[in-house]
Amino acid sequence: MLIEPFAGETVGSVYRRLATRNAVPMGELWTTIRHARPRLPLRTTPELVPRLVEELADLPPGFFYGRRSDRLFVRCIHTNWRHSNCPTCAPLPSAVTKCRRCTAGEPVEVRTRIGAVCARHRRWHYAGADRDLARSADFVRAERCLTGTLWERGIGPDTGELELATTLIRAGDLRQEDESHRPALECHYPEAVRLVALTTETWAERFLTNTNVGPIQVAALVEAAVNAVTGGTSHDVDAVRASFRAEGREAVIGLDRPVRFRYGRSSGLDELGRRILKFAPRVRAILLRHTDARKPPARRPRPSSRRAQR
Structure with a gap:
């Protein structure tokens, strides 16, 4: 059985959800992969084979490369040293946990243009948390500043x-x-x-x-x-x-x-x-x-x- 991936979802998150959906222990799935790739380490590290995880989950090639719009802006030679999300030089942000309300309760990690607050559900979701926000207006404004102004300066939640x-x-x-x-x-x-x-x-x-x-x-x-x-x-x-x-x-x-x-x-x-x-x-x-x-x-x-x- 396949899963419906989220935009910017990480290799590890897709692998974990795919194993869970098919009731297969992650270690057992990794052992099966190692039969075809014997040089892989014993430790379960799907990040080493992103293309193979794409095939297992029936994802389009390059899915884990990420969207340009999600990349943190940098100054580089390709844009005459102006800040931009250059597809060659700009990095994807660190993985963050997505709002549990948005994922129907599933633990999901993404590398996309989000911070620590879900503006839609007014929830704090940083580092796996799921809490209602008492000062929601202040937090939502801060989230929009982070994913707008600060993102275009190359600043993310974990930089x-x-x-x-x-x-x-x-x-x-x-x-x-x-x-x-x-x-x-x-x-x-x-x-x-x-x-x-x-x-x-x-x-x-x-x-x-x-x-x-x-x-x-x-x-x-x-x-x-x-x-x-x-x-x-x-x-x-x-x-x-x-x-x-x-x-x-x-x-x-x-x-x-x-x-x-x-x-x-x-x-x-x-x-x-x-x-x-x-x-x-x-x-x-x-x-x-x-x-x-x-x-x-x-x-x-x-x-x-x-x-x-x-």
């Missing part, structure tokens, strides 16, 4: 930025310091998405890529951004956008009044800022990850005829 954002938001609360990422993300998802969106805008990218901006100024930027998205208003967010710029060897920060900090000097950070300062290099690296450009694999030059004759 690192959202995990960093939840860490930064929790940095001001000692009681939440040991909370794991999954429950923290569910608690702070709207704020985390807004923080990532704000700190990956063009103005922030220019500030963070300036080599004359030191870790203290990075911490000051993040401190202001966290305060604006967690307890401020849209006016406070606009003030952050307008208040950070770099001029030569000075960072000009004008949240209340223009203040110039020379590279390496103390900026009078508050407690949150001092805690953020401890991992400023990590903050900078993760927030600038989406600016990395990709080039197609370089081909090795063929040896010249003279070298070949030697």
Whole structure:
């Protein structure tokens, strides 16, 4: 018996559901496959034979290659270094669990353009969860931002930025310091998405890529951004956008009044800022990850005829 695949469904998910539908243990099905492919490992790893799984499930060739619309945007040579979902360079996102309401209760993993929230059923489905959302409007807005604006910057649910954002938001609360990422993300998802969106805008990218901006100024930027998205208003967010710029060897920060900090000097950070300062290099690296450009694999030059004759 065949299954009805979901768009972007992973090899492992299709294999598991196919075995379940036909009442065959996954290990036993894998043993049968190994009779035809004896070099495969003993461990059940259908990801090694995606074409064979396509045949078993009667899927069209290339089904697991994914749709271009689901790919995370990258900057690459094929689009003159602009962000795009280039079919050659853009990767598919990490596998995420799909909403149980959408799958009629079946556990399904997909690599498609979704985040952690099902906007249709107002459910939190990240990492296999299935919970109703009390603040559904905030979460749905965050989901649309993630799969829209952030996706086109190359940012997905598991590329690192959202995990960093939840860490930064929790940095001001000692009681939440040991909370794991999954429950923290569910608690702070709207704020985390807004923080990532704000700190990956063009103005922030220019500030963070300036080599004359030191870790203290990075911490000051993040401190202001966290305060604006967690307890401020849209006016406070606009003030952050307008208040950070770099001029030569000075960072000009004008949240209340223009203040110039020379590279390496103390900026009078508050407690949150001092805690953020401890991992400023990590903050900078993760927030600038989406600016990395990709080039197609370089081909090795063929040896010249003279070298070949030697």
